[in-house]
Amino acid sequence: MSHRTVTRLFALGCIALSSLLLVYFFVSRKEARRAQILPADIFRSEMVLQRGKALPVWGSACPGKTLSVSFGGQEKRAAVARDGSWKVELEPLALSKEGRELRIAYEPPLRVAGAAIKPVVMRNILVGDVWLCAGQSN
DSSP, rough: OOOHHHHHHHHHHHHHHHHHHHHHHHHHHHHHHHHHHHEEETTOOOOEEETSSSSEEEOOOOTOOEEEEEETEEEEEEEEOOSSEEEEEEEEOOSSSSSSSEEEEEOOOOEETTTEOOOOOEEEEEEEEEOOOOOOOO
């Protein structure tokens, strides 16, 4: 084999390898996005939850997996449906003066393309009375 032929084969191999790596990169990013835990938009850090009432927590995640939701000494598990939806209901909560963390994580931890999917942690959440006011001012 001539030096020129070897050089061409090497260049073709590099192009093929680069293409495979590029495809792997985009596929793994897409899979990682699909595997993210996405609580409903209403759930955020710095929020107040209603005391004395059962508390539904819901969102979307990777279908077929199990999630763990923990808050205020409670931990509930939810199976993620085929459409990616999940929901748990926490027991009624007592008034709190100290902020707490709401944590949502895969159970067992999920890895996509070698990287662990991080849990969602919302901080400084209080439990108290939530009032909604609406009306017209004249």
